[in-house]
Amino acid sequence: MSLISLKKVTKRFEVKNDTILAVDQVDFTVEEGEIFGIVGYSGAGKSTLLRLLNGLEETTEGRLTVNQQEIAHLKAKELRQFRKDIGMIFQHFNLLWSRTVLENIMLPLELAKVPADKRCERAEELLHLVGLDGRGSAYPGQLSGGQKQRVGIARALANHPKILLCDEATSALDPQTTDEVLQLLKQINQDLGVTIVLITHEMHVIRKICHKVAVMEEGKIVEQGNVMEVFSHPKEEVTKRFVQQETFPEVVEENTLDYFSKNYTQGKIAQLTFRGEKSKHPILSQVIKEFDVDISVIQGQIQEINHSSFGTLIVELTGEEEEIRAALNKFILEGVGVEVVGDE
Amino acid sequence: MNNKGIKATYFDFSNLDAEKFKTATQETLMMTIVSMVFVIVLGLLLGLILYSLAKSNKKSSSFFYSVVSILSNIFRSIPFIILILLLIPFTKALLGTFLGAKAAIPALVISATPFYARLVEIAFREVDEGVLEAADGMGASKLEIVWKILLAESRPALISGITVTTITMIGFTAMAGAVGGGGLGQLAYYQGYMQGDLTTTLFATILILVIVFIIQWIGDLLVTRVDKR
Numbered sequence A: 001m002s003l004i005s006l007k008k009v010t011k012r013f014e015v016k017n018d019t020i021l022a023v024d025q026v027d028f029t030v031e032e033g034e035i036f037g038i039v040g041y042s043g044a045g046k047s048t049l050l051r052l053l054n055g056l057e058e059t060t061e062g063r064l065t066v067n068q069q070e071i072a073h074l075k076a077k078e079l080r081q082f083r084k085d086i087g088m089i090f091q092h093f094n095l096l097w098s099r100t101v102l103e104n105i106m107l108p109l110e111l112a113k114v115p116a117d118k119r120c121e122r123a124e125e126l127l128h129l130v131g132l133d134g135r136g137s138a139y140p141g142q143l144s145g146g147q148k149q150r151v152g153i154a155r156a157l158a159n160h161p162k163i164l165l166c167d168e169a170t171s172a173l174d175p176q177t178t179d180e181v182l183q184l185l186k187q188i189n190q191d192l193g194v195t196i197v198l199i200t201h202e203m204h205v206i207r208k209i210c211h212k213v214a215v216m217e218e219g220k221i222v223e224q225g226n227v228m229e230v231f232s233h234p235k236e237e238v239t240k241r242f243v244q245q246e247t248f249p250e251v252v253e254e255n256t257l258d259y260f261s262k263n264y265t266q267g268k269i270a271q272l273t274f275r276g277e278k279s280k281h282p283i284l285s286q287v288i289k290e291f292d293v294d295i296s297v298i299q300g301q302i303q304e305i306n307h308s309s310f311g312t313l314i315v316e317l318t319g320e321e322e323e324i325r326a327a328l329n330k331f332i333l334e335g336v337g338v339e340v341v342g343d344e
Numbered sequence B: 001m002n003n004k005g006i007k008a009t010y011f012d013f014s015n016l017d018a019e020k021f022k023t024a025t026q027e028t029l030m031m032t033i034v035s036m037v038f039v040i041v042l043g044l045l046l047g048l049i050l051y052s053l054a055k056s057n058k059k060s061s062s063f064f065y066s067v068v069s070i071l072s073n074i075f076r077s078i079p080f081i082i083l084i085l086l087l088i089p090f091t092k093a094l095l096g097t098f099l100g101a102k103a104a105i106p107a108l109v110i111s112a113t114p115f116y117a118r119l120v121e122i123a124f125r126e127v128d129e130g131v132l133e134a135a136d137g138m139g140a141s142k143l144e145i146v147w148k149i150l151l152a153e154s155r156p157a158l159i160s161g162i163t164v165t166t167i168t169m170i171g172f173t174a175m176a177g178a179v180g181g182g183g184l185g186q187l188a189y190y191q192g193y194m195q196g197d198l199t200t201t202l203f204a205t206i207l208i209l210v211i212v213f214i215i216q217w218i219g220d221l222l223v224t225r226v227d228k229r
Ligand SMILES: Nc1ncnc2c1ncn2[C@@H]1O[C@H](COP(=O)(O)OP(=O)(O)OP(=O)(O)O)[C@@H](O)[C@H]1O
Pocket: A013, A014, A015, A020, A021, A022, A040, A041, A042, A043, A044, A045, A046, A047, A048, A049, A201
């Protein structure tokens, strides 16, 4: 039997004289040991769907069973007990600032009435698991975002849960830290066998760690399946948009490049591709300063996300042959993709 | 009155009675401390009730919230000097007298509790919604949420609320003194104003200021100590 199973699950919110359909007839199952990703744009109903899984929201219609228990049938006290077997982490970490890291991790243990000496022991163990040895007496206010999320993860795992729910757990982190946290989640899934359900608006997160993916739009799951399948043959419009967000758009066609090289005869035409990995400083101006070249942008599309640039630029470089070559080399060293027009 | 006359009225030390100041200070402190104990306990309870009613989405809650809120606003708004007069029969029934430091306590508690309760409600509202969600997700009961989350996470605001309320309370004790409530207020009023001994009034004022500053200083110190944000 599946660990989590939803059959035609619907959630409506009644607000004033209006009804909001946040989750609309959703069906899916999550097997034990899986990492299941739900991707969708803001307002799609992802958080609501996730909150249904540990009973923070009540289903309006449909059947929802988790760990062989039908949540709708649980009484208040049973529901609280049931939640102790499910960990949850959040976009904004939601740690108690008034408690130290160690005390934060011990909170769920206190709630589960674990004896004091065992609590401390377990918390230290978790601290080690998430790679924060020695930071136990720090306060959350003294930690970086990535470290805070590690504390969040440690806290969520305190009571040996079978399931970990992640609500945009990496959305407040920079790309580098995101990858580290994702790596940690993957490790937890593999080593401890914890089933993970995560929601995100970044396809990147799905590609990095998920086995299965469901695409959500306006409360409905419009497409779901194996990550590789959904990625290689997206059917729905939303899915295609998400997939595009991941693979960088080749904004420039081959023949337009040829067109540029015929019309800009002064210098060399090159296409620079920024993938956000290394480009934390303004490389363009740095190259202009360092080498005796002029660079003019002909066409391009660049996005700044968390201090990193993503996108493509077509530039014309003018100057001595050697300087141009050195400048292009510099770009390559900085991790920028370089393609020179006319160079075969 | 010429300058010398003013100087003589304010700085005529012949009538200063150290013993009287000592008792008066003790009375003021006693009134303040005893009343504050009640105010903190009752204010936390009332504040918690207001907070819970405002948060609950039951239909009846918003009605009860309005009732409690209006009542507490009324008691907060009655000028203290009038409240103390209004309460004379009540105080008499409760304590057998309406004179003296002890008799001022019911009025002090009744007027300061709604004030502190409002500060408590605001303090609780400022607790991060996400942290409450996290606690819910961990299976915390309502009582555990109050105890382990609300009270812990709002500590700086609760303490600075106590500081503000205590200082207001000192002002109230002085007023209570003027209608026979004892303490530095009574000393300043009877000895000073009624008997024309403004030196005593001046000294009582200085003592009250010193007490207020000390309370403020302790309060600020505690807030910086517990605030780890
Ligand atoms: N408690 C609530 N009361 C009323 N409406 C709500 C409530 N919670 C969510 N909604 C509504 O349900 C819809 C889905 O919200 P939800 O937070 O699940 O979206 P989301 O996909 O998580 O978006 P985001 O990426 O912005 O977090 C929204 O229209 C929202 O306004």
